[in-house]
Amino acid sequence: MVVWLDGDLGAGKTTLVRALLRARHHAGPVRSPTYTLVEIYVISRIYWYHFDFYRFNFPEEFLDAGLAEYFRDDAICLVEWPEKAAGYVPLPDLVVRFQFAERGRLLGVFASSVEGKECLKALQSGWPDAAS
Template sequence: MHNPDVTAVFELPDEAATQAVGEKLAPALKPGMVVFLEGDLGVGKTTLSRALIQALGHAGPVKSPTYSLVEVYVISSLYLYHFDFYRFESPEEFLDAGFDEYFNDAALCLVEWPERAQGCLPPADLRLRLYHAGVGRVLEAVADSPEGQACLDALIPAMGAANS
């Protein structure tokens, strides 16, 4: 049984399906948006992020920001910040690092482990929750703003998701 606030559910039987979500979601994302990527270790948050960043036009490698906390990508005129707060001991580390300055109308922010900076982060436009499901994954997508809903409105027909 899925949560009632879930806008769409995507079955992801393999890594290629996870990559397809990133590729199909990328064109709908706009500067000023915040996307949370939630889920346990190894569910595909970085895989989805990598596919999304490459689909936006980044040609080089896409590293996990687990140790650096943030990786910065400038793609045409878009500033994309990929955060990973797994190593945070407390949410205040977000403010101490000055990361609040990265969240602005000109930037697209992807945030892995947003719960580790809870109370300090701006609200998400889109929350992507990944879960293990047998050998595959399930992605529950939640739109928390009109911009997030517009992304899902573009993604749902492209992926054949089941609306909740």
Template sequence: MTDSADVSRFLPDEEATLAAGARWAASLAAPLVVYLQGDLGAGKTTFVRGLLRAAGYGGAVKSPTYALVESYPLAGFTLHHFDLYRFASPEEWEDAGLDDLFGAGSICLIEWPQQGGGFTPPADVTVALAHEAGGRRLSVTAHTETGRKSLEAW
């Protein structure tokens, strides 16, 4: 997308949100931890759907709100999409055994990461979506060298 480790773009509609996710798909490499931030309905799952479609996944892509995690085996890595919204306490992370899904062959996208407290692994990248002027504002920030490289490739 840019030389910077921070990116901000206005996305006027759902198609633009899907396209933003799709553009990132080609440059993703495991391992990577991504926090997805935004209010309910801000477009987090739409962004993930665009990413997965561009990465070659043809099945249904749904919010993991009730399942807690949806996993998608792709060429070169497995993408795990987490939603911690329903956590009543951070200890639920450990109870669910979620650490087992993180590793060299995984890209982990985590909605509502703050609900996991200190159990949630630190982010390489944060993707934030916010309602703005009838569309969405996409803001992306790299927190690690791995995250910076991913954004530079985007």
């Protein structure tokens, strides 16, 4: 599963990843991958990879850093600043768009694959107030 997290600086991308990992009972720290490019978590044999490409000067740095091999079937890849690796980072199953709101943030979730649509459906069924 590839999830692009699309929002301005400080929009809440890392905060959402932290909440997702906490919801999967990860108790340790969840740090921003701004300097490390990727932070790795293994929870119940599922690999969670949290990327941040903000510091890329060129999209080709995605290949130079050897990041393509992380995008496997048994992994959940959460990507901040995917546009900085445009043309190289795999296309998403889901896109989460963040907007600043009067209080907190507004999130839009968009599915762009069969798996992404299933995931969105499951999210909606557990979240009755969510707009379709």
